[in-house]
Amino acid sequence: MTDLIHPVILCGGSGTRLWPASRESFPKQFIPLAEPGRSSFQATAARLGDAATFARPAVITANDARFLVAEQLAQGGIKADILLEPCRRDSAPAVAVATLHAAARDAQALVLILPADHAVGDDAAFVQAAQAARAGARAGHIMTLGIAPTHPSTAYGYIQPGTSLSGEAGEAGARAVDRFLEKPDAARAAGLIAEGALWNGGYFLFRADVMLDELEAHAPAVLEAARAAVETATRDLDFVRLDEAAFARAPQISIDYAVMERTSRAGVLPVSFPWSDIGTWGALWEVSTRDADGNALRGRVAVQGTRNSLVHSAGEILTTVVGLDDVVVVTTDDAVLVTSRSGGAEVKGLVDTLRRQGEPEADAHRLMYRPWGSYQRIDVGARFQVKRITVKPGGRLSLQKHHHRAEHWVVVRGTAEVTVDGTVRLVHENEAAYLPIGCVHRLVNPGKIPLELIEVQVGSYTGEDDIIRIEDVYGREGR
Amino acid sequence: MTDLIHPVILCGGSGTRLWPASRESFPKQFIPLAEPGRSSFQATAARLGDAATFARPAVITANDARFLVAEQLAQGGIKADILLEPCRRDSAPAVAVATLHAAARDAQALVLILPADHAVGDDAAFVQAAQAARAGARAGHIMTLGIAPTHPSTAYGYIQPGTSLSGEAGEAGARAVDRFLEKPDAARAAGLIAEGALWNGGYFLFRADVMLDELEAHAPAVLEAARAAVETATRDLDFVRLDEAAFARAPQISIDYAVMERTSRAGVLPVSFPWSDIGTWGALWEVSTRDADGNALRGRVAVQGTRNSLVHSAGEILTTVVGLDDVVVVTTDDAVLVTSRSGGAEVKGLVDTLRRQGEPEADAHRLMYRPWGSYQRIDVGARFQVKRITVKPGGRLSLQKHHHRAEHWVVVRGTAEVTVDGTVRLVHENEAAYLPIGCVHRLVNPGKIPLELIEVQVGSYTGEDDIIRIEDVYGREGR
Known part of the structure; x- marks a missing residue:
């Protein structure tokens, strides 16, 4: 066992409380919100840059978000394992998978669970806190970070700290946990703060073997499903794809309910860096x-x-x-x-209503990310649709055809390699290509700069589902 | 002299207080606001449909709005004379021009001045009021409509009615005007209402010769400029274009200041139909x-x-x-x-600020009307711009060329007749045309349905001012 911490970023949330910026198709952890130009996921990953403290991180995310995760990591120059959840199962199954993933290399690996969507106002203080919590984790505790409250928040859970832990852990400031408390009302929150309670930030640092023992004891169904999902996982490009049938068997339960509120091995390190879970627009204003x-x-x-x-x-x-x-x-x-x-908490209810009414803006963004780049609808009419398509250098769309539409492509930046019914040609800036209905075609960016083109679709039906894929390098079923 | 009323709709306002819907390029009187699908200008024109009461109306509007006026009249099936103000000069010069226009046919014509941007809740009551005010106008009064206040508004001017007019006018309910009062504060407004004051709705009904006498007496410079502008006016398609040099000499003054507050011939007919000048978003909510x-x-x-x-x-x-x-x-x-x-009144200040900051949204709409149809920018990038262009049946864009951009046209509806360097061809739905940089080109809709096409511009500069017009059927300097 080394002293290195194996960070695992939980990146599977959908965050409708920050709608309309955050949506199912592009959740809040991927949006530059608290700081310009960088998402909270990117800030979280960057916070783990000290190679003397942190091993290569892992990211657990929803299958649909995999290219977004890969893209944002690449932007930050960060290498990570990307574990794909085939369905949504709350945090306990994710923690179980993360722990098994680390334990495969080192049974006593120190694992740090981090949410991807929090704002931390002091990176150095965060790293110091993780380092200080190590002693408690090494000694067999599941350490949490207890954040000093700045106001009687009703949006956070609280931790009531107990006596100091013994030995090195206690010297580093770690204490036992008397109990975990759910989100209180305002009066109770003030009382809890007066009693010395701390905010539960959702960070967990533990030895892999300790967490596996506790999962076995308190949530064996979660552990069993996670173990089966990891054992039969497949590698797909840079991704570890968990087995769907196995993972789907995991009960949908948070790690707090499944383990933390039941274990006798919980510890807490009081910390005081500026922190927010950016749970509402009002919370974003605060930070x-x-x-x-x-x-x-x-x-x-x-x-x-x-x-x-x-x-x-x-x-x-x-x-x-x-x-x-x-x-x-x-x-x-x-x-x-x-x-x-x-009133930010009511936004979730609004989004639920919009979803029931079938408003596409409830879940889908106009700008859609794909492994080869992105596209955005810029106009739509009765028998036409216009998109701006951006293809990364080396990006290849699937070989495909459409039953109900022809397409006109006008290259406005870069160079396109266009295949139409077996004939390949290069299309340069200010040149156009025509794709008749039913032709088999492919678009590739063979160049060194992004390719941008305007696609004008004309036909009786221009829906996304009129794509017959013949071949795809990314192994996808959609476009 | 007949009993027919010659209505003149004042349609020259720019209405920034209803920004962002109302802008310089598409002011509030042309937008469906108080009722769906119909602008207040269209509602105003439609209110004058009773041919037994009203003669063919005239519309006075800004030069830039002429195609919009023509289009909206055509939608309502209404024929009108359209008088074009070459510059903005407030209401007194407009009333002078309108009066001279009517007097040219009948020196004693009854002229009704109507603002284009008011909401009237009862068309029949409005027509009855105009009919009832005729007796006063025939007797030589400049009749106003005094609207029964529903609340102590600080947004309207007030009229203090005096004794009944004599004869038929008085029998119809008309009274003399004691005085006109400017917009009061709230306390004063309540006092005025208690004293029986009425809102000044901005409607005026008078004999042309009476108004010309009063203009001569109280605002001779306005009358002189208007007379010169009308005498040297030119006809341009369906429009009467006032002479620019002459009209620009008119002092910028309202008819209220120039004549109504000075004349001894003012009369008022108390009326009580629902009415609003829709001066703010709050006022729109009210109606x-x-x-x-x-x-x-x-x-x-x-x-x-x-x-x-x-x-x-x-x-x-x-x-x-x-x-x-x-x-x-x-x-x-x-x-x-x-x-x-x-807080609607502060919106004007916001728009002034946006204008100073050079924000295009302060004045320009994305959807721009042209005599041949309209266009709308749907996307823009570093070296490209995409527009959706709609051309009416028979519409002809100017013969033109560009120095800095090539254009790709994809027809998505209808048929285009495209001229490129002297060669004419038809381009049908789902076909494209390419216009290289510098080529002399023209777009025409030869068909019976609107032509819609997507234009992709590619080049180092895609501004609206890179249009060299060679010939234009609409006699324009712009596109």
Whole structure:
């Protein structure tokens, strides 16, 4: 056993409370929210850069998010194992899988579980906390980080710390856990803080063998399913794809319920770095840089006579607020949310309603990521649709055909290699290609810079499901 | 002299207080606001449909709005004279021009001046009021309609009525005007209402010769400029284009200041139909149909826990409000405004700020009307731009060329007649045409249905001003 910490980033959430920026197709951990230009997932991964402290990280994420995870890691120059959950099963199965993955190399590996969607205001303090918690983990405790509360939050669970742990762990500041407490009401929260309770940040540091023992004791069905899913996992490009049938057997339960509230081996290290789970737009306002009027403004935004508000324009839309205080206004290219800074928790209910009404904006973004790049619908009419398609250098779309539409491609940047019914040709900037209905075609970017093209689809039906895939290098069933 | 009323619709306003729906390039009188599918200009013109009461109307509008006016009249099947103001000069010069235009046919014509941007809740009552005011006008009074106040508005001017007019006019309810009062504060407004004052709706009915006498007496410079502008006006398609040099000499002054507050011939007919000048978003909420929660919702909108609010999505953007009362949220394809229902007057200041900052959304809409149809930018990048272009049956774009861009046209509906360097060919649905940089080209819709095409521009500069016009059937300098 070495002292290295094996970090595992839990990256499977869908985060509808930060709609419309966060959606099923592009959840909040992947969006630059708390800081410009970098998602909380990227910030979390970057926080683990000290190779003397952290081993190569693993990321557990939903199957649909795999190319997004790979892309964002590549942007940050970070190498990681990417474990793919074939379905959503809450945190206990994910922790079980992560632990088994680490234990395969070192039965006593130190595993650190981190949520991908939290903001930490002091990276060095976080690393020091992880280092300080090691002694407790080595001694057989499942260590948590207990964050010093800054206000009586009703959005967080609390940890009541007990006596100091013995030996080196205690010297490093670690204490036993008296109990875990669920989200309290406001009065109870104030009382808990007065009694010395800490926020449960959702970080766990433990020896793999210890967690496996505790899973065996308290959640054997979770462990069994996770073990089967890992043992029959397949490698697919850079991904470890967990076995679907096995993983689906895991009960849907959080690690807090499954293990932490039942184990006698929980420990807590009190820490005091700035932290937020960015659970609501109001929480994002709390951790954002604000101007003299208390406004957190991002993107194409103008305000007048407005204070203590969050105004966030994620796309090109000019977003203005006049004469209102304490509001949240979030604009994307296809949706707008206006709410109060305190009312953020109700957004989830709104998204549920939109979903029931069949509004596509409930879950889908206009900009869709694919392994070869991305596409975005820019116009649609009765018998046509227009998309901007971006293909990464080396990216290859599937060999495909359509039953109901012809396509016109105009290259506006880079070079395309276009295959139509077996004939390959290069199409350069300001050149066009025509793909008649029913032709078998493929688009490849053979160049060194991204390829951008405008696709005009014409036909009686232009839905995404009119794609007959003949061959795909990414092993996908969709486009 | 007949009993027919010659209506003149003043249609020259720019209406920034209803931004972002109303802009310089498409002002509020042309937008369906108070009722779905019909603008207040169209509703105003339709209100004059009784041929036994009203002669063919005239419309006075800004030069830039001429095709919009013609289009909206055509939609309503209404024939009118369209008088074009070459520059903006407030209402007195417009009234002078309108009066001279009517007097040319009948020196004693009864002229009714109507603003294009007001909501009237009862068309029949309006027509009855115009008919009832005729006796006063025939007797030599400049009649106004004094609207019964429903609340102590600070947004309207007031009229203090005096004694009954003599004869038939008095029998019809007309009274002399004691005085005109400017917009009061709230306390003064309540006092005025208690004293029997009425709102000044901005309607004027008079004999042409009477108004010309009063202009001569009180605003001779206005009359002189208007007379010169009308005498040297030119006909251009269906339009009467006032002489620019002459009209520009007119002082910029309202008819209220120039004549009404000075003349001794003012009369007022008290009326009580529902009316609003739709001067702010809050005023629009007042006259809108509202649901059980007091919300006026229009377009792709969803609200939750929200009351007494106006939520208006003019384009495709899904607009949501959660847990806020008394707010105004207006979304267009490129801009969002969030404000309070009472704070609408500050919107003008916001637009002024946006204009100073050079934000294009301050004045320009994405959808731009042209005599041949319309175009809309749907995407833009570093070296490209994509537009959706719609050409009416028979519409002809100018013969033109570009120095810095090539264009690809893909027809998605209808048939295009495309001229490239002297060669003419038909391009049908799902066919494309390529226009190299520098070629002389023209687009025509020779068909019976609208032509829609997607234009992909590729080049180092794609600004609207890179159009060298060689010939244009509409006599324009722009595209």
